[in-house]
Structures are given as C-alpha cells and as structure tokens.
Amino acid sequence: MSENLKDKNNGRGILYGVSVGPGDPELMTLKACRVIRESQVIALPNESLKDCVAYQIAVQAVPEIREKEILCLPMPMTKDQKVLEQCHREAANRIRERLEEGKNVAFLTLGDATIYSTCLYVYEKVKAAGEKTEIVSGVPSFCAAAARLDTALVSGAEELHILPATYQIEKGMELDGVKVLMKAGKKVAKVKALLTEEGRNVQGVKCCGMPGEKIYRSAEEIDEDAGYYSLFIVS
Amino acid sequence: MSENLKDKNNGRGILYGVSVGPGDPELMTLKACRVIRESQVIALPNESLKDCVAYQIAVQAVPEIREKEILCLPMPMTKDQKVLEQCHREAANRIRERLEEGKNVAFLTLGDATIYSTCLYVYEKVKAAGEKTEIVSGVPSFCAAAARLDTALVSGAEELHILPATYQIEKGMELDGVKVLMKAGKKVAKVKALLTEEGRNVQGVKCCGMPGEKIYRSAEEIDEDAGYYSLFIVS
Numbered sequence: 001m002s003e004n005l006k007d008k009n010n011g012r013g014i015l016y017g018v019s020v021g022p023g024d025p026e027l028m029t030l031k032a033c034r035v036i037r038e039s040q041v042i043a044l045p046n047e048s049l050k051d052c053v054a055y056q057i058a059v060q061a062v063p064e065i066r067e068k069e070i071l072c073l074p075m076p077m078t079k080d081q082k083v084l085e086q087c088h089r090e091a092a093n094r095i096r097e098r099l100e101e102g103k104n105v106a107f108l109t110l111g112d113a114t115i116y117s118t119c120l121y122v123y124e125k126v127k128a129a130g131e132k133t134e135i136v137s138g139v140p141s142f143c144a145a146a147a148r149l150d151t152a153l154v155s156g157a158e159e160l161h162i163l164p165a166t167y168q169i170e171k172g173m174e175l176d177g178v179k180v181l182m183k184a185g186k187k188v189a190k191v192k193a194l195l196t197e198e199g200r201n202v203q204g205v206k207c208c209g210m211p212g213e214k215i216y217r218s219a220e221e222i223d224e225d226a227g228y229y230s231l232f233i234v235s
Numbered sequence: 236m237s238e239n240l241k242d243k244n245n246g247r248g249i250l251y252g253v254s255v256g257p258g259d260p261e262l263m264t265l266k267a268c269r270v271i272r273e274s275q276v277i278a279l280p281n282e283s284l285k286d287c288v289a290y291q292i293a294v295q296a297v298p299e300i301r302e303k304e305i306l307c308l309p310m311p312m313t314k315d316q317k318v319l320e321q322c323h324r325e326a327a328n329r330i331r332e333r334l335e336e337g338k339n340v341a342f343l344t345l346g347d348a349t350i351y352s353t354c355l356y357v358y359e360k361v362k363a364a365g366e367k368t369e370i371v372s373g374v375p376s377f378c379a380a381a382a383r384l385d386t387a388l389v390s391g392a393e394e395l396h397i398l399p400a401t402y403q404i405e406k407g408m409e410l411d412g413v414k415v416l417m418k419a420g421k422k423v424a425k426v427k428a429l430l431t432e433e434g435r436n437v438q439g440v441k442c443c444g445m446p447g448e449k450i451y452r453s454a455e456e457i458d459e460d461a462g463y464y465s466l467f468i469v470s
Binding site: 019021022024025026027028029030031033034061112113114115116117120121124127133134135136137138139140143144146147150151152153154155156157158159160161162163164166167172175 | 254256257259260261262263264265266268269296347348349350351352355356359362368369370371372373374375378379381382385386387388389390391392393394395396397398399401402407410
C-alpha cells in the first residue's frame with residue numbers, strides 16, 4: 001500500500017470489493033488488476049484457492065496474486081438466515097483484523113460485485129463497522145453472454161429484466177422486453193421445461209469464457225445439468 | 236494486424252464492437268485495450284474526436300490511439316427510421332472498405348455494446364454482409380453507478396429491471412425489485428416529477444466517473460438538466 005493511502009485512512013487498510021468479470025481473464029478491468037496488485041491480502045468466498053473460480057480468473061491476469069496472503073471465507077450455500085448472518089459476521093471480523101494491521105484487502109467476486117454477489121453481504125458489515133470500502137466494477141455475466149452469442153441484449157425502447165431463476169420466474173416471464181435468467185443452479189431442468197413448454201425464443205451460455213463453455217440456441221438444447229454458471233436470454 | 240489473423244480471414248480485417256465502459260478509463264477491460272492497440276482503424280459514432288466521449292475515455296488508457304486512422308460515423312439523434320437506416324448503411328459501407336483493405340476496425344462504444352448501443356445497428360449490418368465481427372464486453376453504466384453509490388444493485392431473490400426512460404416508464408415503475416432508469420435525456424424533468432410524486436426511494440449519478448460527476452440521494456436532488464449521462468436507481 002502506498003504511504004499516501006495509509007495516511008489518509010489513519011493507518012488502517014481499505015476493503016475493496018473487486019469484480020473479476022465473467023470468466024475470461026482479459027475481461028478484467030485495468031482497475032481490478034491494479035487494486036489486486038496493490039492489496040496485501042486477497043479474500044475469497046471459498047474453502048480453498050482451487051474451489052474459487054474468481055481466483056482462477058484473477059491469477060491468469062495478475063500472476064503476482066500468488067505471492068499474497070490469502071483469506072478463505074467460505075460462504076455456505078443455504079437460505080438459513082441465522083447461519084448466513086453468523087458466517088458473514090465472522091468473515092467481516094477476519095477482514096477487519098487485516099485492515100487493523102494496515103493491510104488493504106481485495107475481496108474477489110465473479111461478474112460484477114453489485115449484482116447478486118455474496119461478497120456484498122460481508123462488505124456491508126465491514127462498511128457498517130466504520131471501515132473505508134470501495135467497490136471495483138466488472139463486466140456482468142449477461143453482457144459477456146450476449147457478446148459470446150454475438151447479439152445485442154436490448155436496443156431502443158426495449159426493457160431488460162434480470163431474473164434470479166433460483167426463485168419463481170413465472171411472473172417475470174410475462175414481462176415485455178428481454179429477460180435474462182441467472183443463477184438457475186439446481187433448477188435448470190425446471191427452467192428448461194418452462195421455456196420449452198411456452199415455446200420461447202431462448203439462447204444461453206454455460207461457463208461463458210471458461211473451460212467447458214457451451215452455447216444453446218434453443219430451450220431444447222439446454223443441458224439439464226447446465227448448473228450455476230449458465231445463463232439464458234429470452235426474447 | 237498479426238499475419239496469423241489476416242490469414243484466417245482471407246486477408247480481410249475484423250470489425251470489433253469495443254465497449255470502453257462507463258467513463259473512468261481504468262474501468263476499461265484488458266481486452267478492450269489490446270483490441271484498440273491491435274486495430275488499424277478506430278470508428279466513432281460522432282462528428283469528430285472531441286465530441287466523442289468514448290474516444291476521450293479510450294485515449295486516457297491507450298494513448299497510442301492517437302496514431303490510428305479515425306473513422307467518424309455520426310449518428311443522427313432521430314427516431315425517423317428511414318434516416319437512421321440510410322445512415323447505418325452508409326456507416327457499414329465505410330467500415331467494410333477498411334476491412335477490405337485488411338485493416339481491423341475497433342468501433343468504440345460507451346458502457347457495454349450489447350445494452351442500448353448505437354454501434355450495434357451498424358455492427359449488425361456489417362455482420363449481415365458476411366464480415367467477421369466480435370463484440371468486446373465492457374462495464375455497463377448501471378454497475379458503475381451502483382459502485383459509485385457504494386451499494387448493491389440486487390441481491391438474493393430481487394429482480395433488476397433496466398428501463399429506457401426516453402420512453403414510457405410508468406408501467407415499469409410498478410414492477411417489484413430494483414428499477415434502473417437509463418437514457419432519461421431530455422425527459423429528466425418528467426422523470427423527476429414522477430419519482431417525486433410517487434415518493435420513491437431514488438439514488439442517481441450524473442456523468443459517473445467523468446468530469447462533472449454528481450450524486451443524487453433523493454428524487455428532489457435531481458437536476459432537471461441532468462441530461463443523457465445520468466442514471467437513476469429506484470428501489
């Protein structure tokens with residue numbers, strides 16, 4: 001960290017929520033690369049480095065990340081609010097210990113940190129405790145998926161609706177404009193059945209810009225095990 | 236252009252739709268910078284360099300752009316389909332002349348090219364003519380605005396609705412979840428009146444990451460002349 005920044009913040013470090021983009025390391029921003037380079041600690045929402053897709057992306061663009069202190073902050077895949085709250089509080093405390101030591105912490109997150117990012121729950125707690133924080137924007141997965149499909153998402157008067165498909169999407173599907181279904185996860189089979197039944201115009205990408213990438217040009221083509229990193233564009 | 240690429244495309248150049256992000260040059264992606272560096276021609280949707288916000292952003296991250304051939308392709312601000320069609324066709328032809336010469340063309344666009352980008356109309360025409368094309372993703376303005384406001388856009392089950400405020404937004408405002416109003420342009424006063432009357436929870440940014448940046452924490456604070464580069468988040 002530069003002495004300059006350290007002085008400005010009374011010797012405490014800064015927490016950065018760093019968006020690493022959708023998968024292709026070249027889609028990381030200049031700022032994300034710089035902030036990772038200038039941080040002493042890299043926080044990840046996973047058990048280990050090898051489980052962390054965001055780290056695997058970042059290490060390709062910023063190999064120096066290998067020399068940094070790594071803070072693994074695993075987030076349970078549960079909707080139990082009590083368990084989540086406890087987990088986010090512990091993660092926030094562990095980050096604050098590093099900030100106290102004057103270290104900057106870069107918390108890596110896939111896509112853009114402001115859109116369905118787990119990292120933001122912890123970030124909000126650290127900020128609420130009075131620490132200095134900053135979000136570094138990134139390319140969201142739906143922009144990269146549209147680019148991969150070589151198509152506009154929306155133009156002119158069209159509306160764009162981003163719908164988390166882990167939850168109910170039936171109502172959202174009735175909206176005018178373009179619908180993006182994110183986070184289908186374990187519900188891919190259900191989403192596929194709905195889209196097929198309604199005869200929707202669907203395109204999709206699994207693991208966009210990552211190993212195992214696959215493109216779907218219709219609802220029928222969707223793999224039922226397409227999983228968490230797949231995204232569907234319905235127009 | 237590398238000999239390698241040239242061979243692959245029968246000696247013709249490639250058209251890249253290059254997203255330069257929302258305003259801060261550091262929010263350009265590594266790929267956008269590389270593609271600009273490797274292109275011989277830079278196409279802009281404006282009368283001149285100095286009118287082009289996308290160019291002003293790119294030149295800060297990639298100063299070498301100053302040495303490139305510039306192709307100005309002004310797009311009229313009209314809804315007259317005939318005028319637009321003619322203009323897009325001419326622009327596509329001028330780009331194709333450069334591709335024919337074996338030059339790569341980087342068509343710069345603000346934000347992300349797949350979201351309300353004028354460049355995509357021309358891009359589609361060039362692609363339909365059989366040319367090789369590629370979209371380079373960028374950070375959309377609404378992600379950068381949320382980061383600037385230091386807040387999540389959406390989390391968990393929340394839906395995100397992107398509404399072009401140049402058109403009717405009354406119906407969209409009734410949707411559950413978070414609404415982003417883009418492109419308010421000359422209608423800012425009308426949008427402000429609607430948001431104020433309905434007592435909405437509003438935050439906004441004018442010229443995010445650019446000179447003249449201003450933050451709004453309520454509908455009342457919005458400048459009626461906030462203009463095209465302002466964006467409002469309604470929750």
